[in-house]
Amino acid sequence: MNCTEFLAKLTDYFDGQIDPDLLAEVKQHLCSCHHCEVVVDTTRKTIDIYRGHEHYDLPDDVATRLRSAIMERCKCGCDETKAAKTPEPTKSRH
Numbered sequence: 001m002n003c004t005e006f007l008a009k010l011t012d013y014f015d016g017q018i019d020p021d022l023l024a025e026v027k028q029h030l031c032s033c034h035h036c037e038v039v040v041d042t043t044r045k046t047i048d049i050y051r052g053h054e055h056y057d058l059p060d061d062v063a064t065r066l067r068s069a070i071m072e073r074c075k076c077g078c079d080e081t082k083a084a085k086t087p088e089p090t091k092s093r094h
Contacts, residue, residue, distance in 0.1 A: 001025045001028070001029045002029075003029075003033060003035065003036055006026060006029050006030075006033070007036075007039070009022065009026060010039070010043065013040075014043065014044075014047065
């Protein structure tokens with residue numbers, strides 16, 4: 001099993017909806033792949049936070065920087081989308 005195959009089965013792994021033979025392959029892959037082990041650990045923590053409805057208060061300066069960064073990314077994304085939709089002017093051949 002490679003990382004791509006593992007990631008394709010990640011939801012089934014967390015849902016417990018995975019064939020026992022495939023589960024053995026997944027576990028073997030996790031033992032040998034640190035990257036996928038980190039993905040599983042991070043995903044598990046994210047699920048636990050979501051299920052626990054834990055609320056994290058960010059310091060005001062961090063919240064402000066985060067909002068600014070998100071808005072900047074959104075603005076850049078909108079500008080790129082507009083640029084992609086706007087046809088370039090045609091050059092006249094006179």
